[in-house]
Every structure is written in C-alpha cells, then in structure tokens.
Amino acid sequence: MSVAHVLGYPRIGAKRELKFALEKYWRGELSENDLQAVAAALRKSHWQAQKDAGLDYVTVGDFSFYDQVLDTTQWLGALPERCIDQGSSALDNYFRAARGAAPTGKATTASELTKWFDTNYHYLVPELHADQSFHLQAEQLLGQINEALAQGHKVKPVILGPISYLYLAKTTDNSDKLALLGKLIPVYRQLLQAIEQTGCKWIQIDEPALVFELDNRWQEAFRITYKHLQDYQIRILLATYFDRVDHHLPLLQSVAVDGLHVDAVRGADTVQQIIDAWPKERVLSLGVIDGRNIWRNDLRASLQVLKTAQQKFNGRLWVSASSSLQHVPVDLTHEQKLPSEQRQWLAFARQKLDEIVTLSRALAEGVEAVESQLSESDQVIASRRHSPQTHRAAVRARHAAVNENDAKRHLPYNKRAALQRAALELPAFPTTTIGSFPQTPEIRALRAGWKKGQISEQEYRQGIRAQIADHIQRQEALGLDVLVHGEAERNDMVEYFGEQLEGFLFTENGWVQSYGSRCVKPPVIFGDVERKASITVDWAVYAQSLTEKPVKGMLTGPVTILCWSFNRDDLSRQAQCEQIALALRDEVLDLEKAGITIIQIDEPAIREGLPLRKGEQGAYLDWAVNAFKLATSGVADTTQIHTHMCYSEFNEIIDSIAALDADVITIETSRSHMELLQAFRDFAYPNEIGPGVYDIHSPVVPTTEQIEVLLEKALQHIPQERLWVNPDCGLKTRAWPETERALQAMVQAAKRLRAKHQPAAVA
Numbered sequence: 054m055s056v057a058h059v060l061g062y063p064r065i066g067a068k069r070e071l072k073f074a075l076e077k078y079w080r081g082e083l084s085e086n087d088l089q090a091v092a093a094a095l096r097k098s099h100w101q102a103q104k105d106a107g108l109d110y111v112t113v114g115d116f117s118f119y120d121q122v123l124d125t126t127q128w129l130g131a132l133p134e135r136c137i138d139q140g141s142s143a144l145d146n147y148f149r150a151a152r153g154a155a156p157t158g159k160a161t162t163a164s165e166l167t168k169w170f171d172t173n174y175h176y177l178v179p180e181l182h183a184d185q186s187f188h189l190q191a192e193q194l195l196g197q198i199n200e201a202l203a204q205g206h207k208v209k210p211v212i213l214g215p216i217s218y219l220y221l222a223k224t225t226d227n228s229d230k231l232a233l234l235g236k237l238i239p240v241y242r243q244l245l246q247a248i249e250q251t252g253c254k255w256i257q258i259d260e261p262a263l264v265f266e267l268d269n270r271w272q273e274a275f276r277i278t279y280k281h282l283q284d285y286q287i288r289i290l291l292a293t294y295f296d297r298v299d300h301h302l303p304l305l306q307s308v309a310v311d312g313l314h315v316d317a318v319r320g321a322d323t324v325q326q327i328i329d330a331w332p333k334e335r336v337l338s339l340g341v342i343d344g345r346n347i348w349r350n351d352l353r354a355s356l357q358v359l360k361t362a363q364q365k366f367n368g369r370l371w372v373s374a375s376s377s378l379q380h381v382p383v384d385l386t387h388e389q390k391l392p393s394e395q396r397q398w399l400a401f402a403r404q405k406l407d408e409i410v411t412l413s414r415a416l417a418e419g420v421e422a423v424e425s426q427l428s429e430s431d432q433v434i435a436s437r438r439h440s441p442q443t444h445r446a447a448v449r450a451r452h453a454a455v456n457e458n459d460a461k462r463h464l465p466y467n468k469r470a471a472l473q474r475a476a477l478e479l480p481a482f483p484t485t486t487i488g489s490f491p492q493t494p495e496i497r498a499l500r501a502g503w504k505k506g507q508i509s510e511q512e513y514r515q516g517i518r519a520q521i522a523d524h525i526q527r528q529e530a531l532g533l534d535v536l537v538h539g540e541a542e543r544n545d546m547v548e549y550f551g552e553q554l555e556g557f558l559f560t561e562n563g564w565v566q567s568y569g570s571r572c573v574k575p576p577v578i579f580g581d582v583e584r585k586a587s588i589t590v591d592w593a594v595y596a597q598s599l600t601e602k603p604v605k606g607m608l609t610g611p612v613t614i615l616c617w618s619f620n621r622d623d624l625s626r627q628a629q630c631e632q633i634a635l636a637l638r639d640e641v642l643d644l645e646k647a648g649i650t651i652i653q654i655d656e657p658a659i660r661e662g663l664p665l666r667k668g669e670q671g672a673y674l675d676w677a678v679n680a681f682k683l684a685t686s687g688v689a690d691t692t693q694i695h696t697h698m699c700y701s702e703f704n705e706i707i708d709s710i711a712a713l714d715a716d717v718i719t720i721e722t723s724r725s726h727m728e729l730l731q732a733f734r735d736f737a738y739p740n741e742i743g744p745g746v747y748d749i750h751s752p753v754v755p756t757t758e759q760i761e762v763l764l765e766k767a768l769q770h771i772p773q774e775r776l777w778v779n780p781d782c783g784l785k786t787r788a789w790p791e792t793e794r795a796l797q798a799m800v801q802a803a804k805r806l807r808a809k810h811q812p813a814a815v816a
C-alpha cells in the first residue's frame with residue numbers, strides 16, 4: 054500500500070466559478086451567503102474529484118477566497134488593524150486587507166502583494182510589528198474540515214507552517230520577525246489540538262521556505278518550532294516544494310515530524326540522497342508529478358524512482374505532485390480546440406490526479422495492473438520527443454549566429470539621453486501610463502464575439518481601432534505627456550504574444566489563479582519560436598496617427614514571456630528565452646521603422662524567474678539580462694527604450710536591472726511606499742525612473758496630495774531630471790471612472806511638482 058495524495062488542488066474552478074462569484078460579491082450583486090454557497094460547492098466538487106480519482110486523502114485548507122497566506126494571517130488573528138471595521142463582517146475585514154475595499158465598512162490601503170516564490174501567483178505580505186499579538190480564529194478552516202468529514206472523506210488538512218509564514222512576512226517597524234516566534238507557536242499548538250479533535254490523523258504543514266539556504270538563526274527557529282509542535286497525536290507531514298532541500302537534510306532529520314514531502318521534479322537529482330538519508334520508519338512523500346507544468350508524466354521513469362524508494366519505505370512511501378496543483382489549469386477535458394497530436398501531450402490538475410493514482414497502484418498491485426496507462430504514457434512521450442513540429446532549422450541557425458554586439462546599444466545612456474531629450478521635448482517630470490487601459494466588458498464582448506465567429510475579423514479590428522481612438526482622446530484630455538494605445542487588442546500581455554508566435558500552443562480554459570479573482574491562461578511553448586509577421590505595428594501606427602504626442606510602442610519582454618508560459622522540458626530555458634528575444638527584436642525594429650520613437654518592453658517577471666537557490670542565480674541573471682538586450686539593442690540611440698517591472702522584491706537584483714540599460718524604467722513601489730527607491734539610490738542607478746505613484750490593484754482613488762507626497766519622497770532618491778510620473782502598473786483591471794480620476798490626480802501632482810521645482814518650466 055502506498056498513499057496517493059496532493060498538496061493542494063486549484064480552487065478557482067474549471068470555469069472560474071469562484072472568480073465570477075467574488076467579483077459579483079464585491080460589486081454588491083451577490084450576498085455573503087450566496088458567495089459561501091458557491092465556495093462550498095467548489096470545495097465539494099474538488100474533494101469529490103480527488104476521491105473519484107482514487108486518492109487516499111482529500112486535502113482540506115487549500116481553498117481560499119483570495120490567498121492562502123492571507124488566510125493564515127486571518128486564522129492567526131493578525132489582520133492589520135486598519136482593515137478591521139467593527140460594523141462589518143469578518144469576510145469583509147479579510148477583503149479589505151486583500152484589496153482595500155469591501156461591500157461593507159470603510160476603505161483603507163490594501164496589504165502589499167508580492168510573488169509567491171518563483172511562481173506567477175501573488176500572496177499578501179503579512180504586516181507584523183514588535184508588539185503583535187496572535188489569537189486563534191480558525192473557524193473557517195475547522196468548518197471546512199468538518200464539511201469534508203461530513204461528506205464522508207478521509208481528510209488531510211493543510212496549513213502554512215510558522216517558519217515560512219514568518220519568512221514571508223514583513224515587520225512594519227523593522228523589528229526582528231523571529232522575535233515573534235514565541236507568540237506564534239502557541240497559536241499553532243492550539244490549532245493542532247483543535248484539528249486533532251476533529252479526528253484527522255495527518256496534517257500537512259507547508260514549509261516551502263526550506264528551499265532557501267536559511268541562516269543559523271532561522272535553522273534554530275525551525276528546530277525549536279517543530280519541537281513544540283510534536284506533542285500531539287496528529288501526525289505531521291512536513292511539505293517542501295519548488296526546489297531541492299538536500300542542503301537541509303540534517304536539520305530535517307533533527308525534528309520529530311512523521312513525514313516529509315519533497316519536490317522530486319525540481320529536486321530530481323537529490324531524490325536518491327533523500328531516500329538514503331530519511332529514516333525508514335517515517336513517511337516519505339515523493340512529488341514525482343510536476344505541479345508546475347502541464348506535460349504528461351513519463352510514468353515509467355517516475356515508477357523507477359518510486360520503486361527505489363519503496364524498497365526502503367514500503368507502505369510509508371507516499372506518491373504526489375511536486376507542489377500544490379494550484380499552479381496548473383484545472384481540467385484538460387474542457388479543451389476541444391487543441392490539435393490532437395499536441396493535446397495528448399498534456400495533463401492538467403484533474404489528469405494529474407489520475408497519474409498519481411496510477412503510480413501508487415503500480416506500487417501496490419504491480420505494473421501489470423496499470424499496463425495500459427503505462428504504455429499510453431510511453432506512446433505520448435515518444436510522440437512529443439519525435440514530433441517534427443518542435444524543431445525549426447532557421448531558428449536554430451539564427452540563434453547559433455548571435456554575437457555579443459547584438460546585445461549592445463551604440464552609445465552609453467548619458468549620451469543617448471541627451472539625443473532623446475532633444476528629439477522628444479518632454480516637460481520635466483513627464484507623465485505616462487504603463488500600457489493597458491480598462492479591459493471593459495465591451496472590449497471583452499467584442500473579442501468573445503470574434504473568437505466565437507459572431508463578428509468578422511474586420512469588424513473586430515474596427516472595434517479595437519475605435520477603442521484606441523477613445524484611449525488617445527482621453528489621454529489628450531487628461532494632459533498626459535507620453536501616450537499609449539491601451540492594449541485593448543490583448544487578452545493578456547503574454548498569451549497575446551503566444552497566440553501570434555510560432556512554437557506556442559494556447560488553451561480555451563487553461564486558467565491559473567494569479568491573485569485574488571484574477572487568472573491567466575499561460576500559453577505553452579512546445580517548439581522553436583519564430584515570428585511570422587509583425588504583431589503590434591499596425592495598432593501602434595494607428596494610435597500615433599491620432600496625436601502629436603509620442604505614443605509608446607508596447608511589447609512584453611522575452612523573460613516575461615518565458616516565465617508566464619509553460620515551458621518545454623527538452624530545451625534549456627535560456628535557449629527558449631533567446632529564441633523569443635530574437636522574434637521580439639524584429640518587432641522592435643519594425644516599430645522603429647514605422648516611426649515609433651519610444652518602445653516599452655515589459656519585464657515584470659524578471660525577478661520571478663530567479664532561481665530560488667543563490668548558487669544558480671548569477672547564471673540566470675546573465676542570460677535574462679542578455680535576452681532583454683538582444684531584444685532591444687538593435688535600435689538607434691535616439692529611440693527611447695522603456696521597461697516596466699512590478700510585484701517583486703527588486704532590491705537584490707538592482708545591478709541586473711541597471712545592466713538592462715533601458716533608458717527608462719517604470720516600477721512598482723506604491724504598496725511598499727517607495728521603500729524600493731532606497732536601493733536605486735544606494736546603487737546610484739544611472740538611468741531614468743518612474744516609480745509608481747499609486748496602486749492600480751486597488752479600486753481606491755488616490756488624491757493629488759498623496760501622490761505629491763510620494764513624488765517628494767522619490768525626489769530624495771532620484772534627481773529630478775531623471776524622474777517620471779506614472780501609476781505602478783497597467784490599468785486593465787480598473788474601470789474608467791476611477792482610472793480617469795486617479796490619472797487626473799497624477800497629472801495634477803506632476804504639475805505641482807513642476808511649479809515647485811522648476812518654476813521656469815511652467816511659465
């Protein structure tokens with residue numbers, strides 16, 4: 054017998070039921086009861102899917118209305134005080150921390166949103182302080198456990214562990230996070246006790262922070278914590294994921310947990326070492342099915358690994374996916390338009406459940422019991438390996454011929470800046486936006502109609518042109534200095550390029566949660582990447598034809614396209630990224646040729662692609678920076694290259710950001726109140742910067758005064774001739790009324806700054 058289980062299942066729903074219910078609730082169109090009913094129905098169906106597939110446990114606690122880290126903050130009774138409005142429900146307090154506003158209660162600033170490890174999922178950063186108190190408020194989690202038990206399931210609850218929770222938190226007073234451990238542990242103990250009373254035999258405690266090289270203090274904290282959590286009957290499965298953990302083996306062995314889960318995909322090279330070292334009387338859970346990618350598993354190869362482990366662990370070997378399945382789409386059965394050859398190469402969350410069960414059955418009953426599944430797996434693995442669709446000779450040849458001059462601008466920044474200043478004639482503190490404007494229901498309906506064949510391509514293009522004209526007009530009226538076309542033609546900044554480039558597959562329903570109710574459909578890189586025809590030039594040229602002001606060309610960068618797609622596993626990430634960079638290089642040059650003088654190449658994912666382990670980071674940063682430069686360096690020195698980044702901790706990669714040598718970077722800093730700029734100053738960042746002056750992920754509209762204060766703060770770090778004024782990200786998730794009010798405030802703040810700091814310029 055070997056146990057089949059998952060660390061977590063997608064919660065958003067195969068048809069994004071949770072997204073639509075949440076957004077209705079926030080708009081005041083759905084009651085809390087009805088929202089709770091949608092949530093309960095989703096949980097029920099997800100547990101049933103796990104049971105139907107034949108898993109031995111259903112995982113409970115992976116559901117969330119917004120984010121699992123925020124859920125942890127809530128059951129720890131540690132929501133920021135400003136979010137708690139006595140007159141409003143617990144759920145609305147929670148939503149205020151997530152997004153600043155909720156149907157009841159007074160709006161406030163939301164908590165900071167940042168990347169969850171190296172994924173495109175975002176979590177809400179816990180805001181703690183030295184005299185923080187914690188008190189157990191786990192009614193929601195306990196309720197869900199009882200709900201699953203009542204449905205007849207064998208339940209394994211999951212919670213985020215105290216070490217990872219603290220590791221991912223920040224203290225608002227700069228006090229020592231670890232000093233809070235003593236207050237945190239008792240609450241975790243109370244929770245374990247409460248869960249034990251529900252009758253559960255196992256609890257999964259996630260400690261993904263163990264993939265980092267923790268210093269001695271953190272290691273000691275880990276040891277102490279788990280010493281205090283061992284007093285209960287309930288058994289602890291300590292789950293690590295997203296990378297190898299061999300560097301912490303002695304530490305892991307030193308704590309009295311009953312089981313350990315490791316990522317056997319990212320940590321494949323270290324699995325044998327783990328098998329050898331982990332005590333045989335404890336459980337070992339091997340995540341052999343990839344929780345981060347959509348390729349069908351090579352079941353025979355996985356079985357090989359599992360069998361080695363089985364010799365030692367027997368029934369104490371558990372089979373799982375490498376990480377929670379929340380990072381892959383829900384169900385391949387909803388994909389009807391994929392080419393059949395390629396469709397059979399894929400497995401989404403639901404299909405991965407079957408793969409896990411097949412492997413565990415092979416261990417329990419022998420390979421004969423699952424021979425048909427194994428031979429089907431052999432066949433699809435071979436089909437993908439030998440497909441002529443994946444290899445393009447011209448792409449390979451061009452890639453091989455790249456040389457280092459291809460990734461260099463001609464003149465250094467200061468010389469380019471002088472030329473650009475003369476050519477562009479922008480005012481001091483130039484105002485701009487990040488690219489997208491509200492993706493209104495009208496735009497979505499237009500695209501949906503075109504995709505369903507209800508309107509013609511020509512009608513669709515006409516409709517998008519009307520949107521562009523409207524966007525230009527609104528920007529002129531607002532008095533912005535550098536305009537954008539608004540990205541109405543893009544369903545998403547990565548998927549759109551995936552649809553236009555050769556070598557990509559895209560799905561109809563392959564949704565993955567990005568944050569809260571927001572989802573993405575990552576395209577799939579399956580073959581060599583090539584650009585058939587220009588992608589954005591017509592739209593940009595049309596927009597520029599409507600105004601005297603410069604319109605920024607708008608592209609997504611090679612690293613971001615790589616990071617926000619599912620990648621092939623038969624070619625290095627570096628090579629995939631460089632192929633994309635060469636395709637984009639052609640697009641950049643076509644834009645320039647068409648008269649576009651400012652081109653923005655967004656790289657919001659550059660930090661996210663950073664390997665979690667320090668030793669591997671340098672090599673990544675080198676090729677990532679190089680790919681950006683390969684895409685952007687073909688232009689004349691008078692052409693101004695912008696880039697944009699958001700929702701990550703950029704401090705530690707500031708030198709690589711500078712090495713991109715973009716003329717202007719617009720960057721998210723508003724939710725962290727410009728904390729980031731210190732790093733730009735300390736590093737003496739040489740080029741121009743537009744620190745985001747308001748948070749576009751919250752519906753709350755900033756005032757001119759608030760923006761002015763932030764800009765004054767920015768001026769302490771950035772010389773005024775290099776300071777731009779812009780929101781902190783694109784505006785596609787916002788509605789027009791709040792967008793226009795916010796941009797009005799922003800333009801007003803820029804004017805006040807000009808008057809204050811450059812009186813001559815306003816005369």
Ligand SMILES: Nc1nc2c(c(=O)[nH]1)N[C@@H](CNc1ccc(C(=O)N[C@@H](CCC(=O)N[C@@H](CCC(=O)N[C@@H](CCC(=O)O)C(=O)O)C(=O)O)C(=O)O)cc1)CN2
Nearest residue numbers: 173497498500501544545546547567570571572573617786
């Ligand atoms: N890939 C990616 N990652 C990213 C970002 C990003 O922009 N892209 N931004 C950062 C933050 N993340 C974000 C992720 C998603 C969204 C977002 O707005 N997503 C949209 C979906 C965008 C999309 O693909 N829209 C499609 C499909 C629209 C849709 O839902 N259509 C309806 C039908 C509409 C109708 O009939 O009227 C449906 O399918 O049900 C389109 O425009 O064509 C959403 O969840 O609502 C925003 C920010 C970091 N990571």
Ligand code: MET
Nearest residue numbers: 487488489655657783784
């Ligand atoms: C997540 S970064 C978004 C950049 C893109 N140009 C936009 O404005 O939406």
Ligand SMILES: [Zn+2]
Nearest residue numbers: 657699782783
């Ligand atoms: Zn952004």
